[in-house]
Amino acid sequence: MSHNLGLKIDSENRFDKFVKKIIETQLVWGLKSEDGWCVSPSNGFEETDVMPFWSERALAKQCAIEEWVHYSPQTIPLDDFANTWIPGLDNDNLLIGTNWNAHLLGKEIEPLELLACLVQKEL
Known part of the structure; x- marks a missing residue:
């Protein structure tokens, strides 16, 4: 198995956990500072930004390092995330990063x- 394929499978597993957990807890975690929510350049798409979100505080916190050290985990109710954030991110042409690891992958x-994934799994 190639290294990239391993990362892709790992990312898919973390995505599945993200969807299940946010439906279960009805909470989404982001990283926020005084300047706002963190955004990162995409790892796969040029000239595209990604706003990362996590299903658990600890997962978000492990990414609040180096250039993101001044961010801290904040919750967003799933209802707000689905009805306000997702349409807003879509309008802003941002991608959503799900349960990124400490390497921001x-x-x-x-x-x-x-x-669509959330609705399919009964948001």
Whole structure:
């Protein structure tokens, strides 16, 4: 198995956990500072930015290092995330990063594609 394929499978597993956990807890975690929510350049798409989110505080916190050290985990109710954030991110042409690891790697998904996954799994 190639290294890239291993990362892709790992990212898909973390994505599945993300969807299950946020439906279960009804919470999504992001990283926020005084300047706002963190955004990162995409790992896969040129000139595209990604706003990362996590299903658990600890997972978000492990990414609040180096250039993101001034960010801290904040919750967003799933209802707000689905009804306000996802359409807003779609309008802003941002991708959503899900359960990124400490190397800031993970699945990047179109906002409306994530919404479809949530609805399919009974948001």
